[in-house]
Amino acid sequence: MIKFSAKDIASLIEGEVSGDANYRISKIAKIEEADDESICFIANPKYLQFANTAKAGILLVNKNVEINNPNIHAIIKVNDAYQAFAVLLKAYEKLTQQKTKSGIEQYSVIDASSSYGDNFYLGSFSYVSKNVKIGNNVKIYPNCFIGENTTIGDNTILHAGVKVYQGCIIGSDCIIHSGAVIGSDGFGFIPTTNGFDKIPQTGIVKIGNNVEIGANTTIDRATMGATLIDNGVKLDNLIQIAHNVEIGENTAIAAQSGFSGSTKVGKRVIIGGQVGTVGHIKISDDVKINAKSAVAKNIDPGRAISGVPAVDIKDHFRQMAAIKQLPELIKKVALLEKELAKYQSAIK
Numbered sequence: 001m002i003k004f005s006a007k008d009i010a011s012l013i014e015g016e017v018s019g020d021a022n023y024r025i026s027k028i029a030k031i032e033e034a035d036d037e038s039i040c041f042i043a044n045p046k047y048l049q050f051a052n053t054a055k056a057g058i059l060l061v062n063k064n065v066e067i068n069n070p071n072i073h074a075i076i077k078v079n080d081a082y083q084a085f086a087v088l089l090k091a092y093e094k095l096t097q098q099k100t101k102s103g104i105e106q107y108s109v110i111d112a113s114s115s116y117g118d119n120f121y122l123g124s125f126s127y128v129s130k131n132v133k134i135g136n137n138v139k140i141y142p143n144c145f146i147g148e149n150t151t152i153g154d155n156t157i158l159h160a161g162v163k164v165y166q167g168c169i170i171g172s173d174c175i176i177h178s179g180a181v182i183g184s185d186g187f188g189f190i191p192t193t194n195g196f197d198k199i200p201q202t203g204i205v206k207i208g209n210n211v212e213i214g215a216n217t218t219i220d221r222a223t224m225g226a227t228l229i230d231n232g233v234k235l236d237n238l239i240q241i242a243h244n245v246e247i248g249e250n251t252a253i254a255a256q257s258g259f260s261g262s263t264k265v266g267k268r269v270i271i272g273g274q275v276g277t278v279g280h281i282k283i284s285d286d287v288k289i290n291a292k293s294a295v296a297k298n299i300d301p302g303r304a305i306s307g308v309p310a311v312d313i314k315d316h317f318r319q320m321a322a323i324k325q326l327p328e329l330i331k332k333v334a335l336l337e338k339e340l341a342k343y344q345s346a347i348k
Contacts, residue, residue, distance in 0.1 A: 002026065002095060006058050006074035009039065012091060013084040015060070019074035025057040028092060036073070043082035060085055101139060108142075117154065135172065147183065153209065165221060171209035171231070179216040182207070186220040186227075186243025186261060199223060201243060208232070214239065214255065223261075236273070248285065266301070290316070 003024040010017045029038035031047055034056035041060035042051055048065070055071040063077045078084040101121040104110060110128040117136030122128065126144040135154035140146070144158050147165045153172030158164070162176050165183030176182070188199035203222025207229045213219070214237035219227060222244045229241070230249040240258040241247070247259075248267035257271055260279035265271075269283060272291030277283070282298045289295065290306030290313060299305060306316040 004039075006076060009058065009060075009088065010076045013060075013076070013078055013087050015076040015078040015084065016063075017074055017076055019072070021074060023057060023073040028089065029056075031056065031059070039088070041081050041085045043080075043085070060088070100137075105142070123160065129166070159215075165205075167204040168221070169204065169206045169226075171207055171211065173210045174207060175212045177213060177215040177217075177237070180213050181218045182213075183221045184218055186223055188223055188243065188261075203227065203243070205229070208249065211235075217241070220245075230267075242279070254291065288313075 003026045005022055005024045006017050006019070007021040009015070025039045026037050029035070029040050031040040031042060031050045031054050034040040034054055036055065036057050038056050039058040039060065040054070040056050042048060042065065043062070051065070051067050052069045054069065058074045058076060059067060059072045060076045060078065060081050061067060062081045063079060065077070067075055100119070102119045104122045105124040107124045108122045108126045110116070110122060111130045111132070113130045114128050114132035114134070116134035116138065119137045120134060121139045123140060123142035123144070125142050126140055128146045129148040129150070131149045132146050133151045135152060135156070137155045138152055139157045141158060141160040143161045145163045146152070147167070149167045150164050151169045153170060153174070155172055156170055156174040158176050159178045161178045163181045164170065168183040170176070170182070183205045185201040188201060189196035190199060201221050201223050203225045205219050205221050206226040208231035210231055211229055211233045213235045216237055217235050217239040219229065219241040220243045221227060225244065227241060227244055228246040230247060232250040233247050234252040236253060236255040238256050239253055242259055242261040242263070244262045245259045246264045248265055248269065250267055251265055251269040251271070253271040254273035256273050257275040259265070259277050262280045263277050263283070265283045266285035266287065268285055269287045269289070271289045272293070274292045275289050275295065277295040281295065283295065284299055284301040286302045287299050288304040289310065290304070292308070293306050293310040294308040295305070295310045304313040305311060306313045307319065
């Protein structure tokens with residue numbers, strides 16, 4: 001069992017130790033479940049209720065938090081406890097994870113025309129088609145499909161059950177979670193007297209570096225050209241990206257959101273869950289969109305919007321406040337109508 005001292009952890013996350021700097025822990029836990037063998041943290045004020053009653057080996061907190069708890073052996077103070085804990089989790093994962101897999105497992109298929117780099121892993125029942133180019137340290141877990149002429153960059157991970165259609169490009173250091181589909185046909189049809197004729201979807205999906213795509217998310221190939229997911233984009237589970245959509249770098253999108261064809265999303269955009277857009281609009285850089293919003297027109301840079309249809313977030317809150325007053329207003333209107341009716345009867 002690997003153990004880590006408070007002073008070693010503080011050195012890693014640039015923290016200050018009070019208490020026993022040599023105290024060692026072996027695991028990470030939530031503060032309400034911690035014990036003498038654990039390190040835990042408080043970043044959200046609502047968890048401060050546990051600070052003076054919890055039992056923990058080491059507690060990580062912001063510098064402005066005062067703790068007086070004899071059941072905690074060491075306290076590490078940092079500028080940002082949440083960010084520091086994320087650094088700690090990454091280091092812990094590297095030290096404790098199982099030996100990295102490599103090699104081509106039984107019952108998988110890789111076409112002779114395809115190539116792959118060092119430390120490649122291909123899980124059982126996966127299929128790599130013709131002319132696929134795969135970089136170094138790529139891990140493709142069982143039951144994946146990689147279509148013809150696909151490119152996958154270094155250090156990318158495809159978890160079990162990912163499907164990548166032909167011609168798509170995936171960058172380096174990406175993580176694609178189970179059930180994601182990259183490059184399925186865009187929803188392109190022409191209405192005719194006999195129903196709908198399909199428009200061939202001849203483009204690809206191009207994904208940049210350091211992108212993470214959640215489970216069961218679908219990214220459609222372009223009708224022509226490419227559907228683009230830029231560097232650093234983070235997509236949650238169950239997201240639909242339609243044909244020819246462009247998502248700018250370092251944008252994050254929460255689950256169950258959907259983007260209609262040719263929508264352009266800028267850089268550093270934050271989008272809540274269950275957001276929907278019409279097609280052919282532009283969402284500019286640094287925009288924030290509240291959960292469950294419906295976006296029907298272009299959005300200027302830096303704005304925060306909310307609602308159905310989406311409006312400036314301050315206007316949305318004013319609308320919500322007005323809606324709460326409606327029952328009382330309806331009563332007042334009913335009383336006024338009665339008084340008006342009495343007055344009209346009296347003057348006849």
